[in-house]
Amino acid sequence: MTTIHFLGAAGEVGRSSFLLEQKKPVLLDCGVKLAEDEEEYPVLDARDIQRLDTIVLSHAHLDHCGFLPYLYRQKTRAKAVMTKPTRDLIQVLLADYLRINQGASPYEQKDVLELLKNTRITEFNEVSNGMTLYPAGHILGAAMTRLELPGKKTLLYTGDINLRETRLLDGAQTGIPADALIIESTYGAKTDKHLSLKASTAQLMKTIQKTLDRNGKVLIPTFAIGRGQELLFTLENYMRSGLLETVPIYLDGMVNKVLRIYRHNALYLKREVQHRILTSDDDPFKSEHYKIPQTKDRSDVLSEEKAIILATSGMLNGGPVLHYLKHLAPHPENTLLIVGYQAKGTRGRELVDGARELTLDDHVVPIHMEITETKFSGHSDHQELLQFIRQTQGVKDVFIVHGEKEKAEELAQAAQRVHKNASIHVPSVGEQIKI
Ligand SMILES: [Zn+2]
Ligand SMILES: [Zn+2]
Known part of the structure; x- marks a missing residue:
């Protein structure tokens, strides 16, 4: 029993x-x-x-x-x-x-x-x-x-x-x-009905391109493991084939370290990705477009005219994503792109539910950036x-x-x-x- x-x-x-x-x-x-x-x-x-x-x-x-x-x-x-x-x-x-x-x-x-x-x-x-x-x-x-x-x-x-x-x-x-x-x-x-991978990818790319067209930055909160790697792989493919404007993709907080673990465990990925990693020099987890922030205050990232930023944590509970949010949220040309599940009681959920301001480090930050949710689940x-x-x-x-x-x-x-x-x-x- x-x-x-x-x-x-x-x-x-x-x-x-x-x-x-x-x-x-x-x-x-x-x-x-x-x-x-x-x-x-x-x-x-x-x-x-x-x-x-x-x-x-x-x-x-x-x-x-x-x-x-x-x-x-x-x-x-x-x-x-x-x-x-x-x-x-x-x-x-x-x-x-x-x-x-x-x-x-x-x-x-x-x-x-x-x-x-x-x-x-x-x-x-x-x-x-x-x-x-x-x-x-x-x-x-x-x-x-x-x-x-x-x-x-x-x-x-x-x-x-x-x-x-x-x-x-x-x-x-x-x-x-x-x-x-x-x-x-x-x-x-x-x-709860997810779009097909093709449809959600198209929606995602449209939102990103629209933001870049108005000289904005796209902030994507992600968990260290999972969606981040899937997204990077997709963004890299689109930039490589000219379907998305080439801009720097900044990786902040673990996403990059975890990429290495994905590469070392190629045998657990699906066969065509395995094949690409094991039989050619073309490594889908390495790209000239991937950048790591070089300054503690992220001024190098924030001073870029256009950029895509992937940062942890995925539900905006903590981590570097909050630092970017504080700087990017007051400006309407930027976009916060939510791709993952946002649990009740998290800042991510508040934003998806329409919060127009947030308190970050004891400062009230007005939310003027575009908030978009595309399930990339x-x-x-x-x-x-x-x-x-x-x-x-x-x-x-x-x-x-x-x-x-x-x-x-x-x-x-x-x-x-x-x-x-x-x-x-x-x-x-x-x-x-x-x-
Ligand atoms: Zn999980
Ligand atoms: Zn879980």
């Missing part, structure tokens, strides 16, 4: 963490929830941490991995299972997270090292101790996990998934049999999530997580129609459900 304890990401996006309570307890992910003022963590207690046998990490985003080192600070003896790219990515990402938090984190670098020491690399589709990881299509190395549980049951946890092929990655695998399914619902509402939309649920063979229990409550509930209603006999749950944080 297994009880799933929902420690986070239930009715919210952030702090993903699910404990499978059984003879050998397994923890799926252990992230932080980033908000404007305060971070929130999974509701784990010390006794659970001591008893853990295995931890599985789905991918290297902070809302899935940001709290993991804390478990090693609390002396867990569990092994942390993940893919090789995920291990490489968390190494740089967690170091950066500690640096940005400057001593305010619940753990230190030595705890990160302890985590890395206890990491076990697993390849996709390799069965080990009743556990298999499958490609999730979300970011480099992102995995879904299938587990054999006591009592001959199986459970599939999606982590974050994208069923569509992107410029760099193949889409998530579907049709994996499982008795129980824990699935994300970031874009689970019926109205690493997550599946409503129809694709539903398709995934429909194709999960033999599923009896579906748990919808990693989405705002209303979105998760809309997906649940639709899921009930495709699986009439299955139990569909939208759990809350702290809830425990037996399967």
Whole structure:
């Protein structure tokens, strides 16, 4: 018998963490929830941490991995299972997270090292101790996990998934049999319908060219990993083929470091990109158009007449993007281009919802720049999530997580129609459900 304890990401996006309570307890992910003022963590207690046998990490985003080192600070003896790219990515990402938090984190670098020491690399589709990881299509190395549980049951946890092929990655695998399914619902509402890659790329390029035509700068907030690399790859291709005006593309805050990890893990990218990297000198992750800011106050970037700037953090919670925003926001020729999901309570969400001023470093900054949202998402939309649920063979229990409550509930209603006999749950944080 297994009880799933929902420690986070239930009715919210952030702090993903699910404990499978059984003879050998397994923890799926252990992230932080980033908000404007305060971070929130999974509701784990010390006794659970001591008893853990295995931890599985789905991918290297902070809302899935940001709290993991804390478990090693609390002396867990569990092994942390993940893919090789995920291990490489968390190494740089967690170091950066500690640096940005400057001593305010619940753990230190030595705890990160302890985590890395206890990491076990697993390849996709390799069965080990009743556990298999499958490609999730979300970011480099992102995995879904299938587990054999006591009592001959199986459970599939999606982590974050994208069923569509992107410029760099193949889409998530579907049709994996499982008795129980824990699935994300970031874009689970019926109205969440993504444009095709072709259409969203066209929209993106149009917005950028329009801004450059009026001598403006385009600021794109991104996570360090994922959309940033996909976007750069696309921008570089468009500039190379003359479809977009050639201007400097500035990379600020980790995006560049992570590019190197993408290149070193070419085997985990889709075949045509792999082929380009491994068989020619033409490296799609290197470009004469990519520039790194050379001054601490970014005056070199800000003095450019036209530029595209990719900067972290993706939801404008912190990081260099805020410095650019402060300078660019009061001028109507500039554009803030939002490409990723903006959680409730973040500055990014406030801007998308129409805020006309923001307080940054105790200054009230008027927002006169254009704010545009083009979904260039690493997550599946409503129809694709539903398709995934429909194709999960033999599923009896579906748990919808990693989405705002209303979105998760809309997906649940639709899921009930495709699986009439299955139990569909939208759990809350702290809830425990037996399967
Ligand atoms: Zn993610
Ligand atoms: Zn996530």
